[in-house]
Amino acid sequence: MDLTKLQHEFLKQLLSALAGEPSRQFTYVTEWLGYLPFGQYHWIEVAGQDLSTTFPAKWQLSDLETLERAGHVRRVSEWQNPNDELHRKITYEIRKI
Numbered sequence: 001m002d003l004t005k006l007q008h009e010f011l012k013q014l015l016s017a018l019a020g021e022p023s024r025q026f027t028y029v030t031e032w033l034g035y036l037p038f039g040q041y042h043w044i045e046v047a048g049q050d051l052s053t054t055f056p057a058k059w060q061l062s063d064l065e066t067l068e069r070a071g072h073v074r075r076v077s078e079w080q081n082p083n084d085e086l087h088r089k090i091t092y093e094i095r096k097i
Helices: 005-018 061-069
Strands: 025-032 040-046 073-080 088-094
Touching: 005 025, 005 040, 005 061, 005 088, 025 061, 061 073, 061 088
Parallel strands: none
Antiparallel strands: 025 040, 025 088, 073 088
């Protein structure tokens, strides 16, 4: 599966972020901030820290899903807030370090 330039950069940043971590896991988090002009927000956490500012602009969940289909990451778990459909966490494990 061919990755876009953005997805290659995204994968490179994930590998870099996880290089010093004992766990190869990271979490995609999304939630609704609840007021305008802010809407749904998403980020990547490694060891509880938001690393999204180091990732390419305009990355999306679909980029993670493409990395998953290509075999670079594996979905470990998923949680959805039963009271808020926009609040969810998906934990992934990087497959290639």
